[in-house]
Amino acid sequence: MGRPSIAAVRREQILDATKSTIAEHGVHGATLDRIADSAGMSRGHVRHFVGNRDRLLLDTAIAVFADRSGRVGSILPSEIADLEGALDYLFGPEFNSPDRENAVVLGLVELSRVTPDIADVLTTAYTATRVQLAELVARAHPDASQESCLTAAYGVLTCALGSVFLGDFDRDPARMTRTRAAAESLVAAL
Template sequence: MARPSVAEERRQQIIDAAIRTIGTHGITGATLDRIAEEAGMSRGHVRHFVGNRDELLVETARRFYFDGPDEDSILPSGTNSVAGAIDFLFGDEFTEPGNANAVVFGLIEASRTNPAIAQILVRAYSGVETKLGELIAEEHPAVSDLERKQAAYAIVSMALHNVFMNDIEQSDDRTDAARDAALALWGALARSSEGA
């Protein structure tokens, strides 16, 4: 296997530093100087390898949300059931407050003024709805398109609300209740399709 180029290694080093800096200092505190310091490079090197701050933030968002260029969802690759998607969306990796959530909130703030970041976030989160809809259709083909879209939207909304609240006040009980609500919605939809 070919070794990545030095330029690509430096770009990844800078993007990793940007993610850590946003997680620590927020989006407004993620200056090129702070990111350069975190990366152990000069500001000039950062600009050489990734361009200006806006270009760096766009590439940071892309790599934060997607491992590969063909991905369209934040669900882990290999998620092949509605239950698996719910397990992820209400599991520790997704719901734990911390630096990853701080990065998400920072990128949401940046998306208000940077359309390229907004497109990445829309792709990431609407991709979850699309993937959930596909999984629902595979598991229960009798579910109507409207019901499938509504259920996918509701499950993603519950998951994001739970993450938002957990970042303010962590509560395993709230997460359990949100997960139970998502499973109840899924169960009711599955039962109604079986009776159709």
């Protein structure tokens, strides 16, 4: 197998630098100059390999929400096979740690309000997640209506996302336990 092209390597470096810059300076502070500095390149090289800032931010959104094939899909890992696994992930430390990835997602959420293409990426990812959760809820509760399963999935996802956003400032050690209990209550009510 051949080596990856220098363009592909540089592109990955730039996407990584973009995520770091958004995490450190916010989405509006993620200028091409800062991204170039973080990547150890000139601004011209960044533009050469990824285009303008708008294109770079869209590519970053796609990279954050894409699966291994490069397609934007569910935010749940592909190995999740049941509702318990989904809840473990959504209310577990990996998804809920206030880390770089969550800072980037928050920046992209902010940007989605004024950038339709980024809003489309986020909508695609979270819709796929909601649909996957509804399917997992339906498997766990086969007698529940499709609408009830979709409503419960919406509630579970809303609890998980709300808890992630609160995690940046709410240091209550019971936050995740309580949030998961709220989500489980929604599902148990089916």
